[in-house]
Amino acid sequence: MPRRPKHPRLPNGYGSIRYLGKSRKNPFAVHPPADIDGNRPPAICYVDDWMKGFIVLTAYKAGTYTPGMEATLEIPSSASSKDLEALASRLMADYNRVKGIEPEEPEKTFTEVYEAFYANKFPEGHKYSNATVRVTQAAFKNCKSLHDKIFRALRSEDLQATLDSCPLKHASLEHIINLYHQMYHYADGQSWCDKDYSKFVKIKKEDDDEHGVPFADDELRVLWKNVQDETAEMVLIICYSGWRISEYIGLEVNLKEKYFFGGMKTEAGENRTVPIHSAILPLAERRMAKYGKLLPCSQSDFRADMEDLINRLGFPNDPKRTPHDCRHTFSKLCEKYNVAENDRKRMMGHAFGNDITNRIYGHRELEDLRKQIEKIKVNL
The missing domain is CATH 1.10.443.30 (Telomere resolvase)
Incomplete structure (x- = not known):
């Protein structure tokens, strides 16, 4: 199955355009920039084309957006997707120059996202137990095959393959999936991913935790x-x-x-x-x-x-x-x-x-x- 075309990355502070799935009439959610804590505000609107979302964000940044304007937008059918994306890239480059923004940072690797997530979840004086810290660290170590890969480029099959290849028990696999979920939630707030692919990952191994010792x-x-x-x-x-x-x-x-x-x-x-x-x-x-x-x-x-x-x-x-x-x-x-x-x-x-x-x-x-x-x- 061919992947969706990769759209230009939006500059930091520009906002975000999220793809919600092909089953929707308007599958692209257009969000204003995240707040100071990295939390994404509610969507401005929902559109059927990424370029329309980009036009809405550009108008929003310029202060000319009016609610409902997305319904009147039309993308010329003669324009190729490559031409439109090239135009978007030029507009964003101009935006960066006007705002005095440095060239965007390289894409984050899995390790870099983990390190940022870890620092956010476990700051000095955090409330979590040592055991919670240890299982989080262990889950990351068990994802070694993902460490150097670009986080935004990962797909569910990449996450699933790492989970399937792990020889540890069911409980350890649960820790890995939980880490996936938490990292994607954090990365989503930072606009470091386009979609939460962790929700498609499943443990295929038989649950080996049926044994147990009852409390006396x-x-x-x-x-x-x-x-x-x-x-x-x-x-x-x-x-x-x-x-x-x-x-x-x-x-x-x-x-x-x-x-x-x-x-x-x-x-x-x-x-x-x-x-x-x-x-x-x-x-x-x-x-x-x-x-x-x-x-x-x-x-x-x-x-x-x-x-x-x-x-x-x-x-x-x-x-x-x-x-x-x-x-x-x-x-x-x-x-x-x-x-x-x-x-x-x-x-x-x-x-x-x-x-x-x-x-x-x-x-x-x-x-x-x-x-x-x-x-x-x-x-x-």
């Missing part, structure tokens, strides 16, 4: 004593609801009816309902009131925060404790307090295998499941 009863008691710690709070929510960490991102939280709904990864895991255990209901209410969701950070940041928590509380960390240990804790609690096996499978999103009766004909009401999950006791 005395460890759960320590977590409850430290429930004011936000990381401990989230760990307890997972321990008493059993979802995978990735599932909390898009999870529906119904506080009125007191249940979670969502799921992913497997057919059995999709669209499942889990009642909110009464012990964690106040925790879920607090997080929803504060953040509007249960997990306000990325998976990799939470993994790093959890590792820091485990070390601070003095829990054994060999093998390394992960959010999946919380899911194993929920399964262990269900067994300990005699939650019906079929309901445990339903709530955890496990398949029923050859049990056709439960797989096809097993239907349970929310209150039936609530009676089962409330069997689990919290021993402080």
Whole structure:
């Protein structure tokens, strides 16, 4: 598939023209210059041609733009794209000379974008844990094949190839994808990329994090004593609801009816309902009131925060404790307090295998499941 033509790079402080996809009638978003913090303002307008966007920006910079003028613009059909882009380049060169702007800097490499992003995210006195810093650094090191490449020239296949070639476990690949997302978000605000290609990258390797070590009863008691710690709070929510960490991102939280709904990864895991255990209901209410969701950070940041928590509380960390240990804790609690096996499978999103009766004909009401999950006791 041929790539879209590469348009001239706009000077710093000129604004930006973003391509939003061919499915749109007007796929080019025209934005004023970013603010002092690098945040892009809302679009001035949307147009069907890059050159129209450039004309709008030029008028905007000159103070002659009027809302709706883009609808009256016509690009001569006889003009070639090469001629139009040459004209745009000359106009921008004139703009730079009039403004006394030095010739534009060379395009940023992946490493240069990372270094700028890293300095922005982790300034002196930042609030992030050492574990979060380490996983960010490790993710960058695992992208070595991209380090010297021009960031703007990268495409999703380049990012995907680097991810596919990484021999590390699923959790490490998640860190790489998270780094991709954060770097593109930062680069977008600096006009260092034309599109967020990270959103098309997927982990193709089988998830190898299904193993885990459940928390012991005395460890759960320590977590409850430290429930004011936000990381401990989230760990307890997972321990008493059993979802995978990735599932909390898009999870529906119904506080009125007191249940979670969502799921992913497997057919059995999709669209499942889990009642909110009464012990964690106040925790879920607090997080929803504060953040509007249960997990306000990325998976990799939470993994790093959890590792820091485990070390601070003095829990054994060999093998390394992960959010999946919380899911194993929920399964262990269900067994300990005699939650019906079929309901445990339903709530955890496990398949029923050859049990056709439960797989096809097993239907349970929310209150039936609530009676089962409330069997689990919290021993402080």
